[in-house]
Amino acid sequence: MSENQRTIEIEVLRYHPEKDKVPYQQVFQVPFTDDMSVLQGVQYIKDYLDGSLSFRWSCRMAICGSCGMMINGEPSLSCETFLRDYYPARVRVEALAHFPIERDLVINMEGFIEKLESIQPYIIPKEKRTLEQGEYLQTPEQLNAYEQFSSCINCMLCYAACPQFGLNPEFIGPGAMALLHRYNVDSRDGGKAERMELVASEEGVFHCTAVGYCSEVCPKHVDPANAVNQNKTNAAADYFLRFLAPKGGAK
Amino acid sequence: MNKRRPYVRPMDGWWRRNPFFVEYMIHEGTALFVAAYAGILLNGLLHLSRGEAAWNVWLEGLKNPLYIAFHVLALVAISYHTYTWFKIMPRTMPPVIVGGKRLPDGAITGGGLAVAAAASLVLLLAVWGMAR
Ligand code: SF4
């Protein structure tokens, strides 16, 4: 390797369900160069120091959302976080907070996947169009209304940043709510009424106490806190408008 | 046999884990000062309703150095609360579109703080005018 190679200490929270009762820290000495990410650091550990270390990754370019870890206590994508920024201090790596640890840096994301399904993350067409009728058209303003919320890569960093999710794992949480909002404000979609039931439910937005850290850590600037809080207003409006609307749904 | 045994980490002391959470807890904590101050004013109103003598007792009580110290503390706490309140405000409202462009977060926070400062000033001047 090049001459500007240095050695950094990486402290990893290990947990192997077959033999460990509780997780424990393990420190590795990792040679690194300036262009190496934290993900490359843990890959080095797996390749050369301890092959049993488990973690998820795929794209290594901040787009697949699978490499999220707590790095020095902050939820981060390990592929876009660089070792040089921590040197000469030790860097601490831990599985994403608030999720159960399956093994080492791998979390159990079943709960999140269920939530993702529950919000119906697809367009429920307002009016069905046949192929002959052609595509659905949208103005740039209509695109603007939801575009930011469509950038979510399901990395779950926002969940690791949300103490309310940590305290009540049932809470639908920032990421799923951002996606729910993305479809609700899409001009082609007609599924809002169905999704609003979830928004206003026991697991819905009212768990949120506006801590706001979720939006801070989001690598795609989705601003999930904004989606959650806008929907508090929407849910409250729905609730009160119900009393005003005449029965039978007539306008 | 299933070897899975997902480990759930405890949440004890969660708010000490990150400076962001500490700031959030201070923000929430300063709300107690807002409530306490409302209590003081209500108490004043109660005394006022009982006539001039009772009102003067309340006014006299306010001159206690401990009370004055509390007022200074409350001012600091409520200022901090105001600041963090408007800092989070852009995250809690629908986008404001001005001239086809989305108003940046800084403008919303700055606008909120300016309105709060102006309202406080107007109130201060009004009370000042009435007291003279
Ligand atoms: S909202 Fe942001 S932090 Fe949350 S899952 Fe989506 S991309 Fe990740």
Ligand code: FES
């Ligand atoms: S490896 Fe895909 S986001 Fe990091």
